[in-house]
Amino acid sequence: MLLTAIMRMWLTRSLEPFRFKGDYENRLSFEDVDDLGLYVHIPFCRSLCSFCPYCKVVYEPETAAIYRMALLSEIDLVGRQLRQRKRAGSLYFGGGTPALMADDLEDIIDRLKQYFIITGGIGVELHPADITEENLDELKAAGVTMVSLGIQSFNRDCLSKLGRVGEGYARKLRTLGKAGFDVVDVDLIFAIPGQTEEMLIDDVDTAFSLGATQVSTYPFIDFTFADNDYRPLPAKEKKRMLQALVVHCRRKGKDRTSVWTFAEPQTQRYSSVTRDNFLGFGVSAATLLRSVFKINTFSVEGYIERIDSRELPTSLTLDFTERQRAAYFLFWSAYSMAVLPQRFEAVVGVPLSEMFGFEFWVLERLGMVYKENGCYRLTDYAACLYHNIEQIYTTAYIDKMWNISRNIAFPEEIVLR
Numbered sequence: 148m149l150l151t152a153i154m155r156m157w158l159t160r161s162l163e164p165f166r167f168k169g170d171y172e173n174r175l176s177f178e179d180v181d182d183l184g185l186y187v188h189i190p191f192c193r194s195l196c197s198f199c200p201y202c203k204v205v206y207e208p209e210t211a212a213i214y215r216m217a218l219l220s221e222i223d224l225v226g227r228q229l230r231q232r233k234r235a236g237s238l239y240f241g242g243g244t245p246a247l248m249a250d251d252l253e254d255i256i257d258r259l260k261q262y263f264i265i266t267g268g269i270g271v272e273l274h275p276a277d278i279t280e281e282n283l284d285e286l287k288a289a290g291v292t293m294v295s296l297g298i299q300s301f302n303r304d305c306l307s308k309l310g311r312v313g314e315g316y317a318r319k320l321r322t323l324g325k326a327g328f329d330v331v332d333v334d335l336i337f338a339i340p341g342q343t344e345e346m347l348i349d350d351v352d353t354a355f356s357l358g359a360t361q362v363s364t365y366p367f368i369d370f371t372f373a374d375n376d377y378r379p380l381p382a383k384e385k386k387r388m389l390q391a392l393v394v395h396c397r398r399k400g401k402d403r404t405s406v407w408t409f410a411e412p413q414t415q416r417y418s419s420v421t422r423d424n425f426l427g428f429g430v431s432a433a434t435l436l437r438s439v440f441k442i443n444t445f446s447v448e449g450y451i452e453r454i455d456s457r458e459l460p461t462s463l464t465l466d467f468t469e470r471q472r473a474a475y476f477l478f479w480s481a482y483s484m485a486v487l488p489q490r491f492e493a494v495v496g497v498p499l500s501e502m503f504g505f506e507f508w509v510l511e512r513l514g515m516v517y518k519e520n521g522c523y524r525l526t527d528y529a530a531c532l533y534h535n536i537e538q539i540y541t542t543a544y545i546d547k548m549w550n551i552s553r554n555i556a557f558p559e560e561i562v563l564r
């Protein structure tokens with residue numbers, strides 16, 4: 148808490164916390180924003196995993212059918228605000244388990260295409276139980292080009308500590324790897340009790356050998372509202388495991404594409420968070436348009452009620468100050484290990500050298516960043532620090548925000564310090 152407050156005050160040069168307000172506007176201004184991404188949240192799962200903090204409910208066909216109609220209406224509510232079709236660089240479906248609505252994805256994509264020209268790939272998060280021939284055919288017919296499979300671990304013992312039974316995960320990934328998608332990401336969790344450095348490396352090697360083009364390794368986080376039987380390994384151990392993995396992946400010729408992702412060279416990335424502007428549809432989806440950040444309600448009932456009354460399902464809005472927007476930009480750029488001064492200026496409206504020239508001069512001297520083709524790149528040392536800071540922010544900001552949002556459909560205010 149103290150660290151997040153100090154960092155926030157230093158970067159934003161202000162005592163003002165991030166203040167999310169319950170008021171909302173029914174109009175969004177996005178006609179002329181650059182680098183727009185689209186995100187759709189499908190909150191249904193077959194059963195709920197104890198470790199998972201995301202917004203989700205147990206799948207029921209009747210609720211899913213009503214949700215589908217509401218989602219299409221939300222797309223209309225937003226899309227009709229455009230005078231002409233707008234370009235969007237990517238579309239991601241996250242969850243939850245989007246494949247539980249595999250039959251509906253094509254309709255949702257078609258509806259989005261009425262308003263947007265999707266110039267990049269279409270990505271979908273998958274659970275291993277979704278890997279059936281029928282589902283994969285349906286995804287391809289709908290135009291999906293990127294998939295992300297939540298394996299968590301190939302090791303039975305690690306999986307059972309997360310409360311999952313993983314039958315045939317390797318076979319599922321092999322099938323997915325052969326299905327012809329441009330990007331196959333595998334999500335793994337590390338620092339599970341009992342897991343060693345070697346076991347983590349083995350998981351990553353297995354994922355690549357079975358057809359993953361990218362592997363995302365997330366440090367196990369024990370959210371306050373989760374129901375974990377086992378706690379993550381201590382911070383020191385997490386850091387050691389990540390460092391060992393970085394060395395291993397470099398030796399194997401993989402690219403480190405963000406603090407926690409590794410990829411085969413010359414492959415596309417699966418990444419839904421690193422856009423300058425994005426529109427989110429569905430419960431809990433976030434939208435960022437220039438300096439306005441908003442989050443939809445986490446309540447499926449609340450979402451449907453708002454849409455029924457032709458209102459946007461926004462539960463919280465934050466108007467970033469210029470420096471808060473800059474801090475947000477730097478946070479996500481640092482996650483992808485590259486800060487592009489040109490993009491900073493385009494997004495924030497002020498040259499990076501003017502706002503943070505001194506800080507970057509110091510970071511360069513400290514060996515945390517280096518310049519390459521006009522871009523600041525993070526060193527592994529800085530990425531390791533980021534890994535620690537990210538988890539502190541997740542606990543201080545995301546945990547607090549999501550915990551309140553899970554319990555109150557439309558909170559009056561949430562203040563993050």
Ligand SMILES: C[S@@+](CC[C@H](N)C(=O)[O-])C[C@H]1O[C@@H](n2cnc3c(N)ncnc32)[C@H](O)[C@@H]1O
Nearest residue numbers: 198199242243244273274297334365366367368
């Ligand atoms: C929306 S979730 C899951 C997608 C899919 N439904 C599944 O079950 O695989 C996306 C990813 O977040 C990661 N994740 C979820 N909870 C986590 C936690 N407590 N700590 C670290 N990573 C977590 C997992 O790797 C997961 O695959």
Ligand code: SF4
Nearest residue numbers: 192195196199242243
């Ligand atoms: S990990 Fe996946 S399947 Fe499990 S609750 Fe979270 S979203 Fe649902």
